[in-house]
Amino acid sequence: MNAETSTENPFPTSTESSGGTGAAGLNGEASRVRRMAQSLHEAVDSLEQKIGSGSERVMGLQEEYGNMARDQVRANPLAALGVAFAAGFIVARILR
Incomplete structure (x- = not known):
């Protein structure tokens, strides 16, 4: 392997990084995580x-x-066609 390999843990646990608070510190953190x-x-x-x-x-x-729109189109098909044409014309002018 590598001669420069150290014995330090590259992934310290919470007890190693917190200065050795022990299991009581872990239980407190675990209960806080559960509550959260x-x-x-x-x-x-x-x-x-x-x-x-x-x-x-x-x-x-x-x-x-x-349903209300369908009823209006059935009652006035030419008006619905005119409104659809006008809306299409306006959108085409805007997008030019």
């Missing part, structure tokens, strides 16, 4: 519930407005 993980897990669950209810509401609105 638990609070993050609760926050993610809360966010998931809020997003789920919001997405259901948006889907309901999309369905409602989609």
